[in-house]
Amino acid sequence: DAGVIQSPRHEVTEMGQEVTLRCKPISGHDYLFWYRQTMMRGLELLIYFNNNVPIDDSGMPEDRFSAKMPNASFSTLKIQPSEPRDSAVYFCASSLPGGTQYFGPGTRLLVL
Amino acid sequence: QKEVEQDPGPLSVPEGAIVSLNCTYSNSAFQYFMWYRQYSRKGPELLMYTYSSGNKEDGRFTAQVDKSSKYISLFIRDSQPSDSATYLCAMTQGAQKLVFGQGTRLTINP
Numbered sequence: 240d241a242g243v244i245q246s247p248r249h250e251v252t253e254m255g256q257e258v259t260l261r262c263k264p265i266s267g268h269d270y271l272f273w274y275r276q277t278m279m280r281g282l283e284l285l286i287y288f289n290n291n292v293p294i295d296d297s298g299m300p301e302d303r304f305s306a307k308m309p310n311a312s313f314s315t316l317k318i319q320p321s322e323p324r325d326s327a328v329y330f331c332a333s334s335l336p337g338g339t340q341y342f343g344p345g346t347r348l349l350v351l
Numbered sequence: 352q353k354e355v356e357q358d359p360g361p362l363s364v365p366e367g368a369i370v371s372l373n374c375t376y377s378n379s380a381f382q383y384f385m386w387y388r389q390y391s392r393k394g395p396e397l398l399m400y401t402y403s404s405g406n407k408e409d410g411r412f413t414a415q416v417d418k419s420s421k422y423i424s425l426f427i428r429d430s431q432p433s434d435s436a437t438y439l440c441a442m443t444q445g446a447q448k449l450v451f452g453q454g455t456r457l458t459i460n461p
Contacts, residue, residue, distance in 0.1 A: 243394075272447075282454070332394070340447075
């Protein structure tokens, strides 16, 4: 199994630009999670889906952030417009119900 | 105040030492407790999982939970340079939503 796949691995953009992060979960996993990790705040859950439906988006920081899961094998996290304080490592994870969350390698985002 | 508190370190110890990593939490509804290990520039991976007070051992690793004190620990015996990583505690009320500590960066010196 390839594990959770994220793209791009690195993204450098300028303030105000739109950023789209992509995730392919492990096949068969019903749950998909988006996290953000910074030195100051640690690892924070942004949103999670069950069977492609958003269940809890209380961690999404602002309306500039949106996430979609159009099918069981693909999800996106979009930031529009991006700001320097959005610079972080964004992780996607997936799991079976009640199971271990498996994390992808992350996308390192730098907003200048 | 954060729901889960973890000293970010860094912590540096010599090879072979016993390492103790700790987290405290404020939400008494947390029922399941985990330790994740994260190597540099990688995603976290589950190391240990427990749901009851007491100790759970897996090789050189021991997870300890004290629900009455809202305190969990991870002990690493005979530490190796390959154990150098960031260790994150995580906990949940039973649903899928995990709350993580900030992570402790550990270095084992040969």
